[in-house]
Amino acid sequence: MSSDERVVFEPAWEDNPTWGGSELYEDLAGAQRFAAEAYVDEQGEMLDGHEDGPGKLVWVEAGESWDLTDGGRPTPVSIVARPVRGRPASAGPAPANLLALAHEFRVLIPNPGVGGYGEVVVRRQPDGAGERWAVTDGAFSGLRAWVDGEGWRYVSDIGRAAAYRHGLEQALELAHQVAEIEAACHQAEVAAVRPENRREDGGG
Numbered sequence: 710m711s712s713d714e715r716v717v718f719e720p721a722w723e724d725n726p727t728w729g730g731s732e733l734y735e736d737l738a739g740a741q742r743f744a745a746e747a748y749v750d751e752q753g754e755m756l757d758g759h760e761d762g763p764g765k766l767v768w769v770e771a772g773e774s775w776d777l778t779d780g781g782r783p784t785p786v787s788i789v790a791r792p793v794r795g796r797p798a799s800a801g802p803a804p805a806n807l808l809a810l811a812h813e814f815r816v817l818i819p820n821p822g823v824g825g826y827g828e829v830v831v832r833r834q835p836d837g838a839g840e841r842w843a844v845t846d847g848a849f850s851g852l853r854a855w856v857d858g859e860g861w862r863y864v865s866d867i868g869r870a871a872a873y874r875h876g877l878e879q880a881l882e883l884a885h886q887v888a889e890i891e892a893a894c895h896q897a898e899v900a901a902v903r904p905e906n907r908r909e910d911g912g913g
Contacts (some may be wrong), residue, residue: 715789720744733791740788741768741775743815748786749776750849770877814877815847816884818891829855829884829891834873841873842880844887855887 717733718740734740739784745766752763764780768788777786814831828846833840843864844855854872864872875883 716792719789719791720747721787721789722747723787737775737788737790739806741777744777744786745789747849748779748784813847814881814884816881816888818888818895819841829888831884832873834869840877842875842877843872844875844880844884845872854876855883857883 717735718737719733720740720743734743747768749763761892764782767778767781768775769778771787773790775788775878777784777788812833812835816829816831818827822892828847830845832843832847834842845864846853846861852864854864854867856862856867856871
C-alpha cells in the first residue's frame with residue numbers, strides 16, 4: 710500500500726445490497742459495532758416471539774475481511790477492508806473518491822445515555838437521482854427524516870422529495886444541530902423524572 714493510501718472498513722450483508730458501500734469506517738471497532746447492532750435488530754424483527762434471539766456474537770478474521778458468527782454459526786454479515794487514497798478524515802475533508810462511495814455519515818448524539826443508536830444519520834438518496842441527502846434517525850424500517858419546524862417525520866408520510874432535500878454540507882451541519890437538540894431533550898426528560906424517583910425511593 711502506497712504512502713497516500715489508507716484502509717477503511719465497510720460492513721456488508723451478502724443478501725442485502727443496500728449494505729454494499731452503505732458506510733465506510735476509519736476504525737474496525739466502529740464498523741463491527743454498527744454491523745453487530747444491525748444484525749441483532751434484523752434478527753429481532755424476524756422472531757415470532759417463541760424463538761430465542763441471537764447467541765454469542767464473535768468476529769472471525771478471514772484474510773482481508775472479518776466474518777460475524779452467531780453462537781458459532783456463520784451469518785451473512787462481514788466487514789471488508791478496502792484501501793482508499795487520500796488523507797484521513799481527521800486531517801481534513803474526506804477525499805472525493807471516498808465521498809463518492811459513502812452512502813451514510815453518522816453524527817454521534819453527545820449524551821451516551823440517549824436510547825437507540827445514539828446517532829443522527831445523514832443518508833444519501835437511495836435511487837442515486839442527484840446528490841441529495843436526508844437527516845434521518847437511521848432506522849432500518851419506519852425511517853424518519855428531520856424536517857425544519859416540524860421535527861422527525863416518517864419518510865413514508867412526507868415523501869422522498871421532502872426528506873432528501875439537502876446538499877451534503879448542509880445536511881451534515883443540520884445533523885450536528887439535531888444531535889444537540891436530541892441530547893438536550895433527553896437531558897430534560899431525565900431531569901423531569903429524577904424528583905419523582907427520589908420521592909418514590911423516600912416513600913418506600
